[in-house]
Amino acid sequence: MIRSAKKGQAQKWLALVLGAALIAVPVGPVKANGVNPVFENAVAYEVGGWAYDVKTGDVNGDGLDDLVSLNFQNNQVAVLLGKGDGTFGASAAFAVGRNPRAVAIADLDGDHRADLAVANSQDNTVSILKGSGDGTFLPWGNVTGVGAEPLEIAVSDLNGDGYPDLAVVNNSSGSVSILFNVGGSGNFVLGASIPVLAYPRSLAAWDMDGDGKTDLAVANSGSNTVSILKNDGTGTQFSRVDYAAGSSPNKMKAADLNGDGLKDMVFAANGDNGVTVLLGTAGGGFGQAVLYPAGNLPLDVALGDFDGDGHIDILGQTQGQDFAILMGNGDGTFQSPISYPYPRYAFYLETGEFNGDGRSDIVLASSSPSNTSVNVMNSRAEGAFSLASNTFETAENNGTVSVTIKRTGSGTGQTAVRIRTTDGTAVAGKDYAVVDEVVVLQDGETSRDYPVTVMDNQGYEGDKTFTVKLSDPANGYVMGAPDEAVVTIREDDALPDTTPPTVDVSKFGVIDSYAGTQDRLYGAAGAVGEAGAAVKAYSWTDTDKDGIVGTGELGMPAVLGSSAGDGSVSAADIGDLAPGSYAYVITATDTAGNESAKSAVAALTVTLAKGASPDTEAPVWPAGAAPAFSGVTTSGVNVSWPEAADNRAVAGYDVYRNGTLLTTVSADTYSYRAAGLTSDTLYSFAVKAKDGAGNASVELAGTVRTLAVPVSGGSSGSSPSLSAESRLQELHFTAGKKEAALTPSFQPGVSDYAVETDADRGVIRYKTMDSAARAGVNGQTAGSTGGEYAASLSEGVNVFKIAVQAEDGSTREYKLTVTRKAAEGGTNPGTKPDAGSGTGPGTPPGPGTKPEPGGSRFADVSGHWAETDIGRAIALGLVDGYEDGTFHPDATINRAEWVVMLERLLNGAKAAGGTSTDAASKTSVGSAAETVEKATAAIAVSASANAAETALGSDSEAEAKIPAATAARIAKESATNTAPLSFADGGAIPAWAARAVADASAKGIVSGYEDGTFRPGAAVTRAELAVMLAKAVNGSAAGGGKAAAFTDEADIPAWARPYVQEAAERGLIDGRSGNRFAPNEKATRAEAAVLLVRLAKLLGL
Known part of the structure; x- marks a missing residue:
C-alpha cells in the first residue's frame, strides 16, 4: 500500500499479490443492494509493461471511447481502440521519454485529429505524439525545460491566442511549467514556471471566475492544500490563493457537482482515507473542503454517472482489493461509499462509455512491475426477456404485425435480445419480411413493440402463419417464458377474378410522326372495359391471308401502358416506322392476370405517311457578331448587322428600338435607317434573325447616342464635322499595388484581352483616344474620357466589357477577361477556361513550345494549343484572321466555310x-x-x-x-x-x-440532310468533319495506324462511325478531353486549321 509520497517521509508499502495476466478476473458480477450499479467481470488488456495512468478518449475519430495507458518501465504509451461493445482491440505501443507518468489527449495542431502529450518523470520532458487520425501516432519531439519530476498535464489555451497550451505540474520542484503552442503548430516552448506549494501531484485548468481567461487548480500533497492560480491572460503571471484540501491530496478532478454552472473539485485525500469535495462559488472562489470516507489511502479519483440518474458520482481508488463508489445526490453531496471487490491493487482509474448502454464503465491500472495490463469493468443490467403472448395476428393488408418484447425483473441499464422468424405456411420474402436482429432496450425501457412487415399479396391464398422467437439475451439477462409465438396473417382478398377486360379496337388510333420521330398508338375513352389494365399491341403479319391470328403470326408486343378510369390509354411509342400500313392485335390484362383474346376481332390496321420533320432550329449569328452604327445625325442613325445562318433559310430580320419592334426586313437586307429620333439621346437597338418556322435567334444589341443640335455662333459657315474616333488609348488592370500584364499587350485596334490574378478584386483603368469620346464598363452610362472601375472577382472567369462612344455616336466595345485563380489546386497559369473546344484534334503543345517559323501573327493565338498548326495553315494560304489582329481560334466554323477550305486544299488553290x-x-x-x-x-x-x-x-x-x-x-x-x-x-x-x-x-x-437541305450556315459538327475528311482522302494515303477507341464511341452516329475510324487511323483526328470524340460538339477554327495541315501532310502538299 502506498501513502502519497513526500520527500523526507517514509514510503509505506503493502505486499501486492498479483497473478499472471488474465483475460477475465475470476470473480462473479459485483452488486450492492437495491438499485446500486452492477458491473460485468473485469477483462484484462495487455499493454506490454508496468501499466501507469490511463485516460479515455476518441483517438481515431470513430466516435467511440478508446484507452491510452502508459508503459512505465519500457518508456512507451499504449493505445487500445474501442469497438463500442465494451471490448477493445490489441494495444499498439509508441515510444516516449523516460518513465512516463501522465498523458493528455487533445488536438494540439488544429488538424482535427487527437494528439498525445506525455509527461516523463525521469528525464523531465514532455513527449508530443502527432495523431494520424486512425489511432496511430508519430513522434513530434520532446519538450525540455519543465521542472523536476513532471506528474500531470492539463491542456487549455493559457495565453488567449486560440491555440491549446500545456500546463505541467512538477512534484519535486514544486512548480507548474507553462508550455506555449507556437502558432498552433503542435510545437511547444517554455513560457513560464509558476511556483506552488510542496509536492504538487495533480492539476486542472478552466475559467473559474468567468473573465474568459483559463485559471489553474493544483493539488499540493506536501502542504495539504489546493493552489488556485488566477491567470492575467498572458499565461505567464498568476495570482495564487490556497485552500485546505484534506490530508495529502493526490489526484484531483473538476466538474459541476451541484448543477449551479460552476465547476467543483474532488481530491483523493490520501492521508484522510477518503475523498474531499470543494464546491465552487461565484467569482472563482471555493467553499470549505468536505471529507467523505472512501477506503484505505486512496491515490486517485474519477467521476461518472453509474446509476443513470443524471447526477455525477465519485469513483475512489483504494489500496486494497476493492474500490468505492459514492453516489451523487445532485446537490454537491454524496452518499456513503459502496465497496466493490476487485482482486488486484488498482492505483489509477478512469471512467468512460465503452458498451453504449448510457452508463459509465470503469478502467483500472495497477502501476506495478508484475501487472502489465489494464482492466475494464463494463456496467451491466439484470432481468429476464419474454414475449407478451404466445400468439399474434394481423390482416394481410395491415403492413405490419406488432410483436411485444417484455423485460421483467429490472429496467436498469441497457440490454439486448435477438429476435428471429421461421416459416410456417407463410414464406419469408413472399408473405412477410424475414427478421433476424438484435433489439437493444435502453435503461428504464421495460417493453418494446417490434414491427414485422407483412406483404399484401394480390390474390386469394387463405390465412398463413409464421413463428417469432427470442434468444441470446445480453448484459446479464436471461430468457423467460414465453420466448416463442405464432403469428397469423389473415387473408384480406376476395376470390380471384377470372374475367379478362374488354377491348374496343375501334377506339384505338395512331399518331403519324415525321421521319426520325417515334410513331405512337393510343386509346380513346372506352377503349378498355376496366381501369388499371395493362394494354399491349402485338404486331400481326397475316402470313396465310386467312384473316385469322395463327400460330407464329404475332410479334413481340409494344407495351402501351395502363388504362385510365375512363378506359382511355395514353399514347405510347411503337417505333420510328417507314411509311406504309401496319396491323396490330390489341389486348388488355387486368390485375388478376386475365388477358383479353388475341384474335382478329381485336386487330387494328394503321397507315403511316411520315411527313417532313418540323424546323425547330433558330438562326445563329457569326462568332463575335454585333450591330454596327453609322451615319449618326441629330435625328437618325444607320443600324447594320451581319448575315445570320439557319439550318433551312433565314426569312428576315426584326429590328427593335428600346425594346419595341420597329420593322421587319427581308433576308437579304442587312441594314436599316432609323429616322425621327431625338437629338442628343441614347437609343438601344436590337436585331433578331428569324426563319420560316418562326424560330428567332438571340438578339444582337447595342446602344448609340444621336448628335446634339449645334449651337449657332453667328457664323455663316457650316457646322464642324464630328469625330468617329472610338478607340481606347490606354487600358490597365491593377490588383493591389501591382499592374497585371494584359494578353496580348494593349493596342488600340485590338479589342479582346485576358489577364490572370490571385486577388479577389482589382481596378480597371482606361482612357479614350479622343477627348470627345465617352466610355463606361459593364453597362455603366458612358461618362468621361477616362476612368476607373472597381472590379469584384469570383474564382474562375470574370468578363468585363468597356463600351466607347465616339463624338459622332458610333460605338466600339473592348472585352477584358479576368481569371481569378483558385487559392489552392486552382487552374495552372496560362490555362484558359473550357469554352467547349476541349483538347482539340491532337495533343496541345506543352509549356515552352514555340511555333515553327512562319507561325501565327495573331495576338490571341500566342500560347494556344494549336498555335503551330494555325501558323502553318496561314503560311499555306488556307486560313487567316480578322482585321483587328485576332484569329478567334475557339470560334465555331460553319458547313459552307469548311467545305470551301477543304476544297481549296484539295485543289491546291491559294x-x-x-x-x-x-x-x-x-x-x-x-x-x-x-x-x-x-x-x-x-x-x-x-x-x-x-x-x-x-x-x-x-x-x-x-x-x-x-x-x-x-x-x-x-x-x-x-x-x-x-x-x-x-x-x-x-x-x-x-x-x-x-x-x-x-x-x-x-x-x-x-x-445534304434527310430533308434535302445543305444548311450552309449551320456549325459543322465533329462527326460531319470526320466524315468529310475520310471521304476526302478516299484511301489515297496510308493511315497512321492509330485505332479509334473513344470512350464515347456509343454516341457516334452509325452513319459516321466507319469514317471516324478511318480518319483516326490515318492520324487526322483525335479525341477531346477524357479521350471523348464528342461527335455532336461543334468544330472550332483552331481544329479546322489543325486538320487542314494534317490532311496537307497526308496528301504530300
Missing part, C-alpha cells in the same frame, strides 16, 4: 490578290468593290469559286450589302464553272461557296 481565303475573315466596307473585282479575276484565272470567297468572306458584318452588279458577275462567272446545286436550300448557299459545295458534292465528300 488566296487571290494576297487576301486570305478564310471564310471567317472580315471585309471592310471601304474595300468591298475592289476586293470583289479581285475575286472575279481570281475566278477567271483559277476557275474556282474559292477566290470569290477570298475577296468577299463569309462574315457579313459590313455596314452595307455587296453591290448587286458585282454579285451578279460573281454568280454568273461561278455558274459557268459550277455543277448545278441540287439542295433544297441551294439559293441560300453563298456565291463564294457555291462552286466548292458543288465540287465536294460531286466528289461524294458532302451530302
